[in-house]
Amino acid sequence: MTGKRKDSESVRRAFAKAQKVRREHENELLAKANVIGVGVGMRKCGGALTDEVGLVILVSHKLPASQIASSDLLPTEIDGVPVDVEQVGVLGVQASDPPV
16 A cells, blocks of 8 residues: 555445455355355554455464365465455354243
């Protein structure tokens, strides 16, 4: 990024492209070990949000590439859309109290 904020039209186009790529590749990504979700959002760099739209792949645990089967490695981009991998831990359904 050159220091200028992206205009809303270019961000809208980037989100639309990323959503299309997510729909086309979601099933194959979810079939990979450790992947528990796929979404679209603003990428992070060093924990801070950037103004770059990308695929956000949620994993239970980040692992070194040497500990991941080659078939389960995640790409850094898909069809020109950057990929951001976020560790979220193990997700589960939480019970709620019944309505009173």
